[in-house]
Amino acid sequence: MGSVPWTCFLYIIFKEKKGEVMTTVIVIAVAVILILCFISMYNGLVKLRNNRENAFANIDVQLKQRFDLVPQLVSTVKGYASHEKDVLEKVTAARAAAMNATTIDEKVAADKALSGALAGLRVSLEAYPELKANQNFLQLQTELSDIENKLAAARRFFNSTTREFNNACDTFPSNIIAGMFHFSRAAMYEATEGRATLEKAPEVKF
Numbered sequence: 001m002g003s004v005p006w007t008c009f010l011y012i013i014f015k016e017k018k019g020e021v022m023t024t025v026i027v028i029a030v031a032v033i034l035i036l037c038f039i040s041m042y043n044g045l046v047k048l049r050n051n052r053e054n055a056f057a058n059i060d061v062q063l064k065q066r067f068d069l070v071p072q073l074v075s076t077v078k079g080y081a082s083h084e085k086d087v088l089e090k091v092t093a094a095r096a097a098a099m100n101a102t103t104i105d106e107k108v109a110a111d112k113a114l115s116g117a118l119a120g121l122r123v124s125l126e127a128y129p130e131l132k133a134n135q136n137f138l139q140l141q142t143e144l145s146d147i148e149n150k151l152a153a154a155r156r157f158f159n160s161t162t163r164e165f166n167n168a169c170d171t172f173p174s175n176i177i178a179g180m181f182h183f184s185r186a187a188m189y190e191a192t193e194g195r196a197t198l199e200k201a202p203e204v205k206f
Helices: 003-078 085-100 104-127 135-170 172-178 194-200
Strands: none
Touching: 003 085, 003 104, 003 135, 003 172, 085 104, 135 172
């Protein structure tokens, strides 16, 4: 019987503090939800950034294969068009710059320069029918065409992952997290011929 007053006393205290307890519980619950959302959005941005970098890895493989073919191409062309020295030097210099590029943006810029140099070489070689009939040159042309086709597909996928990452950086509320942790919009990979080239695999014809 002696315990009854204490029970009543505790009940009265709980009843008086009930509103405060509920408020505290609600505040804690909201805080937990906000923290979970914060973590989820941050992890989402990291995953999207990693997806973009992984997508560029596929491009990097194709670029390295093209780098390996450029010296063979230059060597073959020299045998038929040695006086196209300036064009060949531009191609060689562009290849060297591309091989020394380290970041994604640097590699994209260097690849544009190399593609432009190769396009200039293509125009110059129109005046050399004997070269265009050379079997070694034809083989190089086929290999380069295959690489360019793979590059076009890889660019489209890379741009898709970049677009998703940029959307996350721009839209609310993930843009708040992006700003806090210095996630910024990333550059798309536009081919030298323009955006339309990304929708169609280019052909390399010398």
